[in-house]
Amino acid sequence: MIEIRDLKKSFDGFFALNGVNATVEKGSVYGLVGPNGAGKTTLIKHLAGVFIPDSGSICIDGQPVFENLSVKSRIAYIPDDIYFFPQASILDMKKYYKSIYPSFDEVRFQKLQEIFPINPKKSLKRFSRGMQKQAAFWLGICIRPHIMLLDEPVDGLDPVMRRKVWSILLQDVAEKEMTVFVSSHNLRELEDVCDHVGIMHEGRIVLERSLSELQNNIVKLQVAFEGKLPEEIDKLNILSKQSSGRIWILIVRGNREDILNHVHTLNPLLVDALPLSLEEIFIYELGGMDYAVKNIVL
Amino acid sequence: MPLKTSYFNKGIFLNNIKRYWLITFSYAFFLFLFAMGYLNSEIMRMDHAANQNTINQIGRIFKASNDLMPIFLGFYTIVAALAVFSYMQFPRNTAMVHSLPVTRETLYVTNYLSGFFLVVFPIFLNSCILFIAETVLGLPYPNDILMWFGVNLVLTFLLYTFAVFTGMFTGHLAAQAIFFYIFNFIAIFLEFMIGMALDDFLFGYINNRSQNFEVWSPLFYSAESIFPNFYSNQGPITAALIGYLIAGIIFLISGMVLYKKRQLEVATDVISFPAVKPIFKYSATFCSSILIGNIIVSILNMESSLGAYIAAYLVGGLIGYFACEMLLQKTFRVFKAYKGFIAFGVILSLLILGVNFDLFGYERHIPQDSEVELMCISPYRDSRFKLALRPEDYDPQKDRYLINYNHEDEPPRVLTDAHIDELRKEMQGIVDNREAITLARQIHDYIVRNEALFKENEATAARLRASSNDEELQNNFIDRSLYFAYRLNDGTLIERQYYLKTYKNNTELDELLRKYLSIPGVRERYEPIIGKTAADIERIILYYSTVDGSSNDFELNENIQDFLTAYQQDILALDDPLESMFDRPATRKKGYIDITFEFKDKGILLNVPRYSKSLHPGYKNTLNYLIEKGIIDPQALPE
Numbered sequence: 001m002i003e004i005r006d007l008k009k010s011f012d013g014f015f016a017l018n019g020v021n022a023t024v025e026k027g028s029v030y031g032l033v034g035p036n037g038a039g040k041t042t043l044i045k046h047l048a049g050v051f052i053p054d055s056g057s058i059c060i061d062g063q064p065v066f067e068n069l070s071v072k073s074r075i076a077y078i079p080d081d082i083y084f085f086p087q088a089s090i091l092d093m094k095k096y097y098k099s100i101y102p103s104f105d106e107v108r109f110q111k112l113q114e115i116f117p118i119n120p121k122k123s124l125k126r127f128s129r130g131m132q133k134q135a136a137f138w139l140g141i142c143i144r145p146h147i148m149l150l151d152e153p154v155d156g157l158d159p160v161m162r163r164k165v166w167s168i169l170l171q172d173v174a175e176k177e178m179t180v181f182v183s184s185h186n187l188r189e190l191e192d193v194c195d196h197v198g199i200m201h202e203g204r205i206v207l208e209r210s211l212s213e214l215q216n217n218i219v220k221l222q223v224a225f226e227g228k229l230p231e232e233i234d235k236l237n238i239l240s241k242q243s244s245g246r247i248w249i250l251i252v253r254g255n256r257e258d259i260l261n262h263v264h265t266l267n268p269l270l271v272d273a274l275p276l277s278l279e280e281i282f283i284y285e286l287g288g289m290d291y292a293v294k295n296i297v298l
Numbered sequence: 299m300p301l302k303t304s305y306f307n308k309g310i311f312l313n314n315i316k317r318y319w320l321i322t323f324s325y326a327f328f329l330f331l332f333a334m335g336y337l338n339s340e341i342m343r344m345d346h347a348a349n350q351n352t353i354n355q356i357g358r359i360f361k362a363s364n365d366l367m368p369i370f371l372g373f374y375t376i377v378a379a380l381a382v383f384s385y386m387q388f389p390r391n392t393a394m395v396h397s398l399p400v401t402r403e404t405l406y407v408t409n410y411l412s413g414f415f416l417v418v419f420p421i422f423l424n425s426c427i428l429f430i431a432e433t434v435l436g437l438p439y440p441n442d443i444l445m446w447f448g449v450n451l452v453l454t455f456l457l458y459t460f461a462v463f464t465g466m467f468t469g470h471l472a473a474q475a476i477f478f479y480i481f482n483f484i485a486i487f488l489e490f491m492i493g494m495a496l497d498d499f500l501f502g503y504i505n506n507r508s509q510n511f512e513v514w515s516p517l518f519y520s521a522e523s524i525f526p527n528f529y530s531n532q533g534p535i536t537a538a539l540i541g542y543l544i545a546g547i548i549f550l551i552s553g554m555v556l557y558k559k560r561q562l563e564v565a566t567d568v569i570s571f572p573a574v575k576p577i578f579k580y581s582a583t584f585c586s587s588i589l590i591g592n593i594i595v596s597i598l599n600m601e602s603s604l605g606a607y608i609a610a611y612l613v614g615g616l617i618g619y620f621a622c623e624m625l626l627q628k629t630f631r632v633f634k635a636y637k638g639f640i641a642f643g644v645i646l647s648l649l650i651l652g653v654n655f656d657l658f659g660y661e662r663h664i665p666q667d668s669e670v671e672l673m674c675i676s677p678y679r680d681s682r683f684k685l686a687l688r689p690e691d692y693d694p695q696k697d698r699y700l701i702n703y704n705h706e707d708e709p710p711r712v713l714t715d716a717h718i719d720e721l722r723k724e725m726q727g728i729v730d731n732r733e734a735i736t737l738a739r740q741i742h743d744y745i746v747r748n749e750a751l752f753k754e755n756e757a758t759a760a761r762l763r764a765s766s767n768d769e770e771l772q773n774n775f776i777d778r779s780l781y782f783a784y785r786l787n788d789g790t791l792i793e794r795q796y797y798l799k800t801y802k803n804n805t806e807l808d809e810l811l812r813k814y815l816s817i818p819g820v821r822e823r824y825e826p827i828i829g830k831t832a833a834d835i836e837r838i839i840l841y842y843s844t845v846d847g848s849s850n851d852f853e854l855n856e857n858i859q860d861f862l863t864a865y866q867q868d869i870l871a872l873d874d875p876l877e878s879m880f881d882r883p884a885t886r887k888k889g890y891i892d893i894t895f896e897f898k899d900k901g902i903l904l905n906v907p908r909y910s911k912s913l914h915p916g917y918k919n920t921l922n923y924l925i926e927k928g929i930i931d932p933q934a935l936p937e
Contacts, residue, residue: 045393085313100310
């Protein structure tokens with residue numbers, strides 16, 4: 001289990017992390033979403049033991065991460081901007097990782113060669129960004145990590161490769177209770193794989209729920225009334241209102257049943273509860289935090 | 299599998315060697331070329347072994363490598379440090395390396411050792427080759443090679459460790475290399491620049507490179523002392539090498555402490571520790587101030603203007619200050635930080651004014667009579683005075699050009715008491731007479747008290763030069779150069795030198811000097827010819843130029859004693875004793891006679907056993923003798 005408590009980190013007086021609290025259960029896939037500059041990469045670098053926190057703590061299975069070999073040897077970190085040694089091939093990097101990670105699985109490496117159609121003898125510098133990412137996954141998976149930290153992981157991978165990669169990762173999650181902590185702007189993809197989501201904004205995790213809880217806690221209503229929208233509707237926690245003729249689209253936070261019951265008491269001509277995608281949840285939740293989508297006319 | 303407690307990771311070490319083998323290969327290759335060249339020259343020397351002096355052969359490897367090793371050391375140590383720790387300076391590289399299950403101590407130690415191996419292995423390999431070759435070929439000093447290896451090992455350790463250490467303070471590869479070279483030369487640079495400025499600010503200041511700072515610039519010191527003078531100056535060099543070893547250990551440990559505390563997000567920052575930023579900023583501002591300031595003052599030729607100095611230094615500081623701000627803030631919009639520069643400018647201006655108005659008492663400082671062991675006043679400054687008054691500082695290599703010795707041999711390693719006595723006797727003007735010391739101090743005091751007068755004379759003479767071609771008017775001013783050197787009872791040497799412009803009717807200074815020269819025994823210290831006999835004279839040469847412009851050399855071989863007696867009578871009968879200290883102003887347009895006596899006893903100092911003077915009509919006996927003997931034609935002489 002990953003536990004982050006009141007984590008703070010500043011760069012030249014700017015707080016990139018300003019009291020982050022989060023809990024990630026073992027064997028879960030935790031998606032971290034947030035606007036650019038929210039502090040996602042900084043948080044992941046703390047989880048990987050790269051950055052020294054200003055204050056607060058990060059523990060994995062009760063042990064601090066920073067400079068802790070037993071913890072770090074169970075973590076694989078795949079950043080957005082991958083670095084391999086200049087001139088190194090996948091085989092060179094494998095040799096290097098093998099000398100550092102005691103758990104490196106040579107048999108798995110050989111097996112995965114079928115999945116990743118890249119020449120392991122060729123210099124990685126000559127590969128495209130997507131192929132380099134494949135190499136990073138290939139090597140990262142062979143470490144047999146307990147925790148996989150991914151920062152924009154599938155950026156650059158083709159759709160087939162994305163599926164392959166996620167399939168292997170989720171297999172490890174299911175079979176070996178590997179925890180995946182993933183930061184991505186591809187919310188559609190996260191929706192498919194994550195069981196927990198944290199929304200980060202201005203150095204804090206402002207919302208942290210299981211995906212199903214998150215989806216149940218916010219409802220998109222399509223309603224129509226005789227005449228104008230009744231005032232009693234405002235008793236709901238409405239995040240957004242839009243109308244098209246007599247049809248209103250309302251984004252309402254709260255329990256789905258309670259919301260529907262309340263709307264029915266107002267005698268609507270039409271009421272329909274639609275599911276919200278993660279992207280919509282992200283937009284509407286952050287909309288309440290001065291990060292709304294605005295119609296800008298240039 | 300790496301041990302958890304181990305500070306060494308074989309995988310990282312081997313990976314570094316594999317990635318950076320080219321460094322070690324190229325270094326080994328160039329050293330091999332050098333080794334072959336050296337062996338070749340040694341074999342050729344062996345062919346002429348019978349003619350060789352054995353002493354000269356010791357340390358040949360040091361001398362032979364002097365041109366190359368400082369360059370190799372200065373280049374390869376920083377390259378190796380940059381290579382193995384380069385990941386620190388790039389965000390994605392450092393993120394990858396530090397996410398690995400390896401502690402910072404292990405990373406530091408392993409990377410450090412791999413880099414050290416890269417630069418030491420070529421020296422070790424070539425030392426082995428040279429040692430084996432010298433032994434097999436029967437060359438005389440194979441142990442020299444071991445010593446050479448040891449010296450290079452220490453220098454490599456210091457320079458490489460320092461290169462790594464500088465990397466801890468920055469997040470920029472170029473800055474790391476620049477800092478490495480700056481700190482390697484900062485001591486001598488500052489000494490030179492500050493000396494230049496003080497020379498203009500302080501009345502009597504001697505811009506004399508002390509050489510004490512060389513040791514703080516290891517690369518410079520290795521080129522200047524260690525390699526060329528290893529055996530002949532072994533004591534100080536061994537002490538310096540031990541110091542370097544200790545410094546290297548301190549840098550090694552400090553580097554590790556800094557590496558552990560280093561925030562990795564500083565990659566790409568010029569300075570990686572916030573506490574160091576103001577130190578960097580103001581140090582660089584100061585250096586820029588004196589460098590650019592001195593250049594501006596020199597170009598504008600305004601060394602005598604205090605205002606110009608302050609303005610030029612402020613301009614230099616301004617450039618340095620805002621350049622640093624731009625580097626630190628990574629933006630050109632840094633002018634809001636002007637307050638720091640104002641504070642710097644005020645402090646710098648006060649410092650310059652303080653030095654200029656002798657707030658620190660340098661100009662006024664004249665040692666008390668009782669403090670002085672011996673001293674001299676001389677119209678010129680010469681490093682031989684320093685040697686005579688501070689023989690403790692004698693360096694056989696650096697001072698070899700001052701000493702008379704058989705060039706087949708090495709110069710004496712130390713100066714004996716007999717050497718020192720001889721030295722002090724040979725150098726003109728050195729006295730330990732208490733009366734002379736008291737009066738010399740009075741002369742010195744007079745000069746210091748009248749600084750304003752001399753400077754005013756200087757300005758007036760300059761104005762006259764610029765505004766009038768009247769030579770007579772200009773000749774109203776006489777240049778007097780006076781060098782004072784005191785050796786105090788505790789061995790301290792105090793030196794001052796004054797270039798004084800005196801008005802010819804102002805005789806106060808000249809009267810004091812005359813009084814000084816009239817103290818019994820003092821004038822003789824400026825006239826080594828007094829007391830000599832024909833037996834002491836090797837030869838006497840006349841350089842004789844006539845009014846029509848033709849010139850002749852003439853060597854006097856006969857009746858030397860008669861000539862000498864005539865000359866000695868003239869010397870003591872000259873109206874003005876000042877002529878023993880200063881030559882009469884030359885009027886060479888109308889012909890002249892120069893006379894040089896060369897003594898048989900060569901003494902300990904090079905070039906001193908000669909004595910030269912320009913004759914003038916005051917040398918009546920001498921001129922009469924030359925005319926009587928028909929050596930010179932009176933018609934061809936002026937007046």
